Amino acid sequence: MEELLNGLNNAQQEAVVSTEGYVRVIAGAGSGKTRALTHRYAFIVNELGIDPSNMLSVTFTNKAAHEMRRRVKKLIGGEQDTGFITTYHGFCVRVLREDIHRLFYPKNFVILDVEDQKVLLREIFEDMGLKMNDKTFKRILDKVGMLKGNTHYVQQMILRGEMPAVEKAGDLDSQIIQYYLKKQKRVYGLDFDDLLNFVFVLFEQYKEVLEKWQDRLYYLQVDEFQDSSFKQFELVKMLSEKHGNLFVVGDPDQTIYEWRGADPKYMVDFEEYFPEAQTVLLKENYRSTPEILSLGNALIQNNYFRVDKDMTPINPPGVKVIHYHGKDEIQESKWIVQQMKRIVEQNQARLSEIAVLYRANYLSRFIEQELIAENIEYTIYGGFKFFDRMEIKDALAHLRLIAVGDDLSFNRIVNVPKRQIGKKRMSFIRQKAEEDRLSLYQTLKKYADHERLQRTGAESFINAIESLREKRKTMKVSELLQEALQVTGYEAYRREDGDQQRLDNLAELLHSIVQYEQTLGETLDLEEYLQMLSLYTDDDREDQMDSIKLMTIHTAKGLEFPYVFLIGVTESVLPNVRALRQRKERALEEERRLAYVAVTRAKRELYLTESEGFQNGGQKKYPSRFIFEVEDELIDRIGEIDEGLMDEAKEFIKASHHMDITSPASHYEKGIRVKHPVFGEGTIEDIDEKKNNYLIFFDQLKSPRPISRNFKKLEKL
Numbered sequence: 001m002e003e004l005l006n007g008l009n010n011a012q013q014e015a016v017v018s019t020e021g022y023v024r025v026i027a028g029a030g031s032g033k034t035r036a037l038t039h040r041y042a043f044i045v046n047e048l049g050i051d052p053s054n055m056l057s058v059t060f061t062n063k064a065a066h067e068m069r070r071r072v073k074k075l076i077g078g079e080q081d082t083g084f085i086t087t088y089h090g091f092c093v094r095v096l097r098e099d100i101h102r103l104f105y106p107k108n109f110v111i112l113d114v115e116d117q118k119v120l121l122r123e124i125f126e127d128m129g130l131k132m133n134d135k136t137f138k139r140i141l142d143k144v145g146m147l148k149g150n151t152h153y154v155q156q157m158i159l160r161g162e163m164p165a166v167e168k169a170g171d172l173d174s175q176i177i178q179y180y181l182k183k184q185k186r187v188y189g190l191d192f193d194d195l196l197n198f199v200f201v202l203f204e205q206y207k208e209v210l211e212k213w214q215d216r217l218y219y220l221q222v223d224e225f226q227d228s229s230f231k232q233f234e235l236v237k238m239l240s241e242k243h244g245n246l247f248v249v250g251d252p253d254q255t256i257y258e259w260r261g262a263d264p265k266y267m268v269d270f271e272e273y274f275p276e277a278q279t280v281l282l283k284e285n286y287r288s289t290p291e292i293l294s295l296g297n298a299l300i301q302n303n304y305f306r307v308d309k310d311m312t313p314i315n316p317p318g319v320k321v322i323h324y325h326g327k328d329e330i331q332e333s334k335w336i337v338q339q340m341k342r343i344v345e346q347n348q349a350r351l352s353e354i355a356v357l358y359r360a361n362y363l364s365r366f367i368e369q370e371l372i373a374e375n376i377e378y379t380i381y382g383g384f385k386f387f388d389r390m391e392i393k394d395a396l397a398h399l400r401l402i403a404v405g406d407d408l409s410f411n412r413i414v415n416v417p418k419r420q421i422g423k424k425r426m427s428f429i430r431q432k433a434e435e436d437r438l439s440l441y442q443t444l445k446k447y448a449d450h451e452r453l454q455r456t457g458a459e460s461f462i463n464a465i466e467s468l469r470e471k472r473k474t475m476k477v478s479e480l481l482q483e484a485l486q487v488t489g490y491e492a493y494r495r496e497d498g499d500q501q502r503l504d505n506l507a508e509l510l511h512s513i514v515q516y517e518q519t520l521g522e523t524l525d526l527e528e529y530l531q532m533l534s535l536y537t538d539d540d541r542e543d544q545m546d547s548i549k550l551m552t553i554h555t556a557k558g559l560e561f562p563y564v565f566l567i568g569v570t571e572s573v574l575p576n577v578r579a580l581r582q583r584k585e586r587a588l589e590e591e592r593r594l595a596y597v598a599v600t601r602a603k604r605e606l607y608l609t610e611s612e613g614f615q616n617g618g619q620k621k622y623p624s625r626f627i628f629e630v631e632d633e634l635i636d637r638i639g640e641i642d643e644g645l646m647d648e649a650k651e652f653i654k655a656s657h658h659m660d661i662t663s664p665a666s667h668y669e670k671g672i673r674v675k676h677p678v679f680g681e682g683t684i685e686d687i688d689e690k691k692n693n694y695l696i697f698f699d700q701l702k703s704p705r706p707i708s709r710n711f712k713k714l715e716k717l
């Protein structure tokens with residue numbers, strides 16, 4: 001017991017021993033919420049003698065669940081089953097495995113990811129003889145998602161034959177969707193939405209199943225609770241109804257899944273749902289240096305829709321946060337890698353102590369190239385390396401087929417998009433190739449008008465490749481690639497998919513070749529380029545080597561690293577372009593929360609980097625507003641931004657100013673008694689007009705707190 005409570009401060013200890021009832025811990029990044037939750041789990045098992053199978057601990061990502069299991073095992077010993085430390089989806093799978101037969105599905109149902117969903121759709125379009133036009137897949141899948149916003153469809157879906165009517169989806173779309181659901185049923189496939197919905201239906205229709213789980217789960221805990229959606233909240237609420245023990249921890253400032261239905265109100269208004277609830281506040285930050293913490297706090301204070309909370313750093317002072325501005329991405333990445341080398345040498349740091357974070361996957365490319373050039377190991381988490389991504393491999397296969405004509409590239413793209421060259425015809429081609437000792441491509445060319453290959457896209461494919469081979473003599477590699485993606489229909493095919501990420505990646509590939517050509521000065525030779533790239537794709541990842549960590553901010557949630565480089569801190573990237581287009585304060589605030597999450601991952605040193613030039617969409621790059629809306633003394637700036645660029649940046653930011661702040665400042669006077677949803681009752685001590693804050697002395701706190709006058713949940717008593 002000593003051991004479990006040692007290394008926790010008083011508030012954390014309180015959280016750990018408050019095992020009964022409804023308890024929320026609300027606190028900033030790095031204040032030890034997850035640590036408290038992990039120790040509480042161990043406390044309940046070791047000190048209360050509760051079996052781990054009687055406790056559910058929900059976290060947000062598989063990686064986080066994995067990490068928590070590791071930490072808990074250290075505390076309670078390795079033999080115990082920690083299967084109930086899991087994600088919402090993971091828990092649903094456990095429930096369904098036991099009882100899904102009641103809904104006429106087999107225990108070994110299949111879980112469908114987005115790629116699987118698209119494969120199904122592709123089959124459907126073929127069956128129905130439909131052309132895939134712009135964004136069809138995305139549109140259909142969006143509508144399927146909408147249909148699955150509630151559980152009505154499940155009832156109908158599980159009873160054979162009857163299919164739900166689809167509202168607001170024209171005749172053809174609803175036909176497609178119905179067919180899709182039928183197909184899904186035929187393969188006994190459940191997508192991510194289905195997992196939760198099926199559990200709800202199961203619980204609703206079979207009370208005994210719900211009761212079984214309510215009985216079983218004496219204690220429930222949820223990490224990152226601020227990112228729970230309505231359904232997820234309902235689920236834990238429902239499960240907790242019998243024993244009444246629910247423990248949640250979170251930080252409303254780290255809500256980064258609002259776009260996917262997350263709502264921090266379940267955290268903020270916890271007491272409204274559970275009037276008896278107890279609240280624990282953690283106020284010390286154990287993760288970061290005071291410098292990093294001050295920057296995080298200053299940044300997030302620019303959000304209107306939030307509850308202010310301040311934190312004291314426990315760690316001694318370190319070095320200042322650095323903002324580096326490069327003239328282009330190459331300079332930016334070169335500088336970063338130099339810093340990494342310095343860190344490793346000077347501080348005897350391991351590579352794995354260094355993380356590179358970014359807003360979107362495609363941003364990793366430059367840094368990857370530089371790391372490869374410098375022979376530094378790296379690992380990409382929660383995604384693929386740039387040159388490993390399917391669409392990049394496909395695009396390069398086009399070039400290789402033009403230059404080399406190898407079978408591998410041929411196999412990769414001959415039937416992408418669909419050219420009716422399926423398994424049977426492929427085996428025919430293979431057999432002929434064997435007989436004639438030709439490559440597959442040569443074989444296809446030779447037998448293009450053979451009866452077995454009639455009514456396929458073989459001929460037009462060959463024509464495209466041949467014309468490209470001709471053009472290769474005069475075209476630059478970048479032009480050739482662009483042309484290839486067009487005449488083969490590959491780009492159109494990706495466009496139909498509607499997956500913007502893939503299109504962005506393709507644009508980024510083109511952009512990189514153009515740049516390469518520019519810096520080279522002489523003509524870039526296609527074969528040479530391909531060879532150089534095959535070094536990039538030749539990877540030996542996933543080994544337990546000591547390597548730099550690369551990941552998106554979303555993936556980094558809940559994690560921490562001694563050294564953090566946040567790259568691409570550029571307008572239209574962070575905040576991203578969709579948030580700017582929406583012109584809504586809320587969308588911008590979610591971006592700021594993302595920046596806050598990124599910044600607060602750092603323990604010892606933090607670098608914010610960006611550079612000039614153009615984005616792959618062709619728009620000029622400006623440094624993000626987020627690095628200028630904090631006091632200057634919080635950041636050391638390196639690299640020169642000329643005034644012209646700065647002025648343009650300001651114009652750009654002004655033009656995308658967010659206009660919809662509708663909540664007017666409240667007008668309480670000094671001395672008035674107020675009630676706050678988290679801090680409880682207090683008195684307004686002072687008003688700071690400049691910062692638009694009240695200074696409030698809350699009865700249960702030792703020092704006053706600045707609360708925004710725009711904060712809507714401050715009631716007058």
Ligand code: ATP
Binds near residue numbers: 030254286557600
């Ligand atoms: P986030 O909001 O980012 O998820 P968190 O509140 O969950 O952060 P933790 O990850 O639990 O924070 O803790 C941050 C770091 O501080 C960890 O390295 C943790 O081990 C350490 N830490 C937490 N509490 C204490 C404590 N009382 N004494 C020493 N170190 C602590």
Ligand code: MG
Binds near residue numbers: 033034035223558
């Ligand atoms: Mg945490």
